[in-house]
Amino acid sequence: MTTLITGGAGYLGSVLALRLWRAGARVRVLDNLSHGAAGLLALFGRENFEFVRGDLREPEARRAALAGVDAVVHLAAVVGDPACAREPELARAVNLDAALALYEEARRAAVSRFVFASTCSNYGRMADTSAHATEETELRPVSLYAETKVAVERALLDPKSARGGCDAVVLRFATLYGHSPRMRFDLTVNQFTAEMLVRRGLTVFGEQFWRPYVHVRDAARAVNLVLDAPRARVAGRVFNVGDTGENYRKIDLVELIRGQVGEADVRFVRRDEDPRDYRVSFERARRELDFQIERRVPDGIAEIAGALRCGLYTNFEDAIYHNTPPPDATAKVAGVVEGR
Numbered sequence: 001m002t003t004l005i006t007g008g009a010g011y012l013g014s015v016l017a018l019r020l021w022r023a024g025a026r027v028r029v030l031d032n033l034s035h036g037a038a039g040l041l042a043l044f045g046r047e048n049f050e051f052v053r054g055d056l057r058e059p060e061a062r063r064a065a066l067a068g069v070d071a072v073v074h075l076a077a078v079v080g081d082p083a084c085a086r087e088p089e090l091a092r093a094v095n096l097d098a099a100l101a102l103y104e105e106a107r108r109a110a111v112s113r114f115v116f117a118s119t120c121s122n123y124g125r126m127a128d129t130s131a132h133a134t135e136e137t138e139l140r141p142v143s144l145y146a147e148t149k150v151a152v153e154r155a156l157l158d159p160k161s162a163r164g165g166c167d168a169v170v171l172r173f174a175t176l177y178g179h180s181p182r183m184r185f186d187l188t189v190n191q192f193t194a195e196m197l198v199r200r201g202l203t204v205f206g207e208q209f210w211r212p213y214v215h216v217r218d219a220a221r222a223v224n225l226v227l228d229a230p231r232a233r234v235a236g237r238v239f240n241v242g243d244t245g246e247n248y249r250k251i252d253l254v255e256l257i258r259g260q261v262g263e264a265d266v267r268f269v270r271r272d273e274d275p276r277d278y279r280v281s282f283e284r285a286r287r288e289l290d291f292q293i294e295r296r297v298p299d300g301i302a303e304i305a306g307a308l309r310c311g312l313y314t315n316f317e318d319a320i321y322h323n324t325p326p327p328d329a330t331a332k333v334a335g336v337v338e339g340r
């Protein structure tokens with residue numbers, strides 16, 4: 001069994017690659033290393049692990065990556081609303097055009113399962129947040145990022161796509177948190193914890209809006225479950241990945257973090273509108289795949305705070321930990337490049 005993970009050097013991909021490899025799979029990663037190679041260093045040079053450095057937009061890179069593959073987990077993307085807003089053409093080319101090309105070529109290459117990483121952001125702003133969005137809830141993408149995800153979902157779930165025996169499965173992940181070999185400090189739980197612990201200050205926009213969260217290792221376990229599940233249970237299906245008890249408002253996160261790291265100067269900037277305000281039900285994955293999370297947000301806060309306290313990260317604001325570098329980090333990187 002050879003599994004191709006596109007974006008396997010990324011935050012989720014590097015955790016998943018290690019997990020599948022440890023479980024005995026042959027793992028191939030296609031990645032252009034746009035956020036560095038740290039995520040793959042533990043696997044590089046190991047038996048049953050292959051790395052193809054390439055750009056998903058290039059047919060030759062896709063061909064090399066797909067040769068002899070049984071399953072594809074498609075994670076590579078321009079990830080997040082700010083990153084897509086900053087480079088909209090790139091976002092469309094990678095997240096939409098190249099994703100559809102990869103799926104089409106995977107079908108032709110007789111790949112049996114294609115797992116697509118989508119997002120709960122697709123639910124957008126819900127009219128009634130006292131209700132929980134399920135996989136059947138109408139999608140209301142409110143960013144280019146979510147629009148590209150919804151468009152790929154629709155193409156993959158089109159009944160015509162099922163021809164040829166390549167089973168598409170869509171996973172709508174909650175917002176991830178926790179430690180990864182390719183660390184991200186631009187994800188809410190990680191970022192809030194770092195700012196409150198290290199900077200002792202944080203500005204929170206729209207503290208009353210809801211979102212679901214899931215630990216990156218639980219998310220990787222969900223992908224593993226889907227790869228191993230019987231065809232009839234997952235083919236052509238959508239699963240939200242998370243836990244219904246893990247929907248939080250930002251203000252709840254601040255209180256949880258404060259309880260673990262102590263006082264910080266937190267400034268709330270009230271917003272009456274947030275395009276992403278949603279609570280999500282994760283009952284389908286629990287019922288049909290027996291997926292249950294092993295970590296909750298407080299565990300993730302403890303994990304991140306512990307890593308920062310013991311000095312694992314000397315500068316969490318470094319651009320390498322952010323998909324859209326904070327303004328001062330951009331200046332720092334530009335300075336280094338110009339200085340060469």
Ligand SMILES: NC(=O)c1ccc[n+]([C@@H]2O[C@H](COP(=O)([O-])OP(=O)(O)OC[C@H]3O[C@@H](n4cnc5c(N)ncnc54)[C@H](O)[C@@H]3O)[C@@H](O)[C@H]2O)c1
Nearest residue numbers: 007009010011012031032034055056075076119173175176
């Ligand atoms: N992180 C989250 O909270 C979250 C939530 C929901 C869904 N997702 C989805 O999960 C997937 C992984 O997200 P992540 O947090 O690991 O992001 P990430 O940015 O850490 O990883 C993306 C990886 O894709 C690679 N990549 C980007 N463009 C490429 C290209 N043109 N060719 C080859 N490789 C390319 C990058 O180098 C990177 O290693 C994405 O599809 C994302 O939309 C993530």
